Amino acid sequence: MLNKDDFDFIKTYLPFLNQLEKEEYRFIENAGSKAAYSQGKTILDHENECSGLVIVKSGQLRAFFEAEDGKEITLYRLLSGDVCILTASCVLKNIDFEVMLEAEKDSQVFLIPAAVWGKLADKNIKVKEFSMELVSERFSEVMWVMEQMVSKNMGQRVAAFLLDQSALEKSNSLELTHDTIAKNLGTAREVISRILKYLENDGLLKLSRGRIELLNTKRLNEMNR
């Protein structure tokens, strides 16, 4: 059950809600829920896949795909106001992969259960249109990730990842383990450690336990030209 403030927040990001009939509206209000997750916590994994539509109230989530061999690849990030529909894949015809979510910062999220969303989308063309647009948006993001995978070597991808993190955190001193970077880029920790060591020797960054300090963002940027 969502309260009025929560519902007002959601309406900003699901604009079609204003066009729903009163009973459909109540339906979402009653079925929706709110939850808080602390940094590092997995929100959706194989145990509770296809939970439903996730709307981020605050914080930062990482949406990732897990290959059969356990390797992870980050697909996109969700910030306040972002909506994730791939976590409702079971009600999306022909989407046969699962997307996992993890809190990268302390986060608050709203959840609309998959079954509720599915029923609404079947009845209401606005909801279906919204679903289609969300799926297409994520598809485009995934193609972007794929392009990075194809056209950049791992060193360039590490540099780009560190610069992205630095922009997100608004800091050149990043709390990051080699394992976290490996998971984000779908490779092994050893590969990342080797690249980081190389970049450190080159004077581009400084490594310490669980922390990476970017010393020369200009040259890190130039790696991707």
Next chain:
Amino acid sequence: MLNKDDFDFIKTYLPFLNQLEKEEYRFIENAGSKAAYSQGKTILDHENECSGLVIVKSGQLRAFFEAEDGKEITLYRLLSGDVCILTASCVLKNIDFEVMLEAEKDSQVFLIPAAVWGKLADKNIKVKEFSMELVSERFSEVMWVMEQMVSKNMGQRVAAFLLDQSALEKSNSLELTHDTIAKNLGTAREVISRILKYLENDGLLKLSRGRIELLNTKRLNEMNR
């Protein structure tokens, strides 16, 4: 303009056509076109991107994505009856990448122009639903390709690619250049040549000019376990 036989063929694969109103129906009949492409010919590239919905009558097409640096990655193949909607990306909201098509065998295709499709989808919920299902299906295929990229090394991917080609061609003797394999897997020709040489030395295949003969499909299969 499509004749009756052509239209009957298309209706089998675009089932919603039977539910359209007469004028919408005529609209597609008049705007649709048919074309033949010989093996190796590019059907859609950057010059004429976003042509529209492609329906394959006969032959085999390769749908691929071209990264900024020119590297290609094969996303999926289209055989008789298959429909490609990503070639109409300009009328799909939020799809901001382009998919190219190339004839891998002599092929005949039908084309419904993007603008015509866009107008229909705006008016008719069945067309919109069909679009959503097609987009989702391709999204799932792309995720599968990405999983291969993340969880397999290039040697395994080459082996899997050769076995796929062998199944498609129903032959162990494949007309394939190293460059073609490189383009399919989004890597450099040199990388592929090295791997093929290694597999040849190992007795798994035999290389000759423009041709690869698979000598031990059992062991090629085992590489992917």
